[in-house]
Amino acid sequence: MEVYKILLLVALACSILINIAKNQNLIPYFNYFIFISVLVEIFLGPYLAYRFNNNVWVYNLMTIIDNSYFSYLLIVGNSLLKSKKVFHICVWCIIILGIINFLFLQGPNIVNTYTYHLSMFFVSGLIIYYLKSLIENSEVESLIQLPLFWISIGILFFYASSFPLLIFMNQLIASKSDLVIPLYSIVQFANIFLSLSYIIALVCPYLKTKQFIG
Numbered sequence: 001m002e003v004y005k006i007l008l009l010v011a012l013a014c015s016i017l018i019n020i021a022k023n024q025n026l027i028p029y030f031n032y033f034i035f036i037s038v039l040v041e042i043f044l045g046p047y048l049a050y051r052f053n054n055n056v057w058v059y060n061l062m063t064i065i066d067n068s069y070f071s072y073l074l075i076v077g078n079s080l081l082k083s084k085k086v087f088h089i090c091v092w093c094i095i096i097l098g099i100i101n102f103l104f105l106q107g108p109n110i111v112n113t114y115t116y117h118l119s120m121f122f123v124s125g126l127i128i129y130y131l132k133s134l135i136e137n138s139e140v141e142s143l144i145q146l147p148l149f150w151i152s153i154g155i156l157f158f159y160a161s162s163f164p165l166l167i168f169m170n171q172l173i174a175s176k177s178d179l180v181i182p183l184y185s186i187v188q189f190a191n192i193f194l195s196l197s198y199i200i201a202l203v204c205p206y207l208k209t210k211q212f213i214g
Helices: 003-022 030-052 056-076 084-103 113-136 147-167 169-175 180-206
Strands: none
Touching (some): 003 030, 003 180, 030 056, 056 113, 056 147, 084 113, 113 147, 147 169
16 A cells, blocks of 8 residues: 555544544544545545546546645635635636536546646645745744644645646556656655645644644
């Protein structure tokens, strides 16, 4: 089993234990997000690849779900962000465009790079503004204890690491180049840091004092 999948399981276990002990999770709906990620990455994705030799469609849908959730966290978690309704409308527009791309443009059976990069550009913009807001917010005492900070860093690192590969993913697959598997290991490496950021985000608020994401 890949390292990042083990880290996802650890994140799920931490989320469940924190929820049981504290009867709350400081990151909204994070239990559900981690559960879906574990379900797809460890069970559904490998099963579809083994049974039907095609699991691309489920990861295309996960792209929409993941980036919609990240956008939600960055919108509700940034107290200095104005006109939040406008940003929520933007998220829904990206979701609709993603579904259209999934059904009619690139289709379900190749990597939906249009959806991925459009949604990640939006998420990256929200992250940059969030980090800028942290610098300008004099009430922030410790970045270490902010769950959304760690998730943001994990997302940025993942996207920066995998960006060159994912742009040309479909061309690489179509070419049947021997470089596909070695290059895909870069994505798995980036996934390690993303999964690790989930774990840090879950435990960091309890290092000293409680810290809500918002």
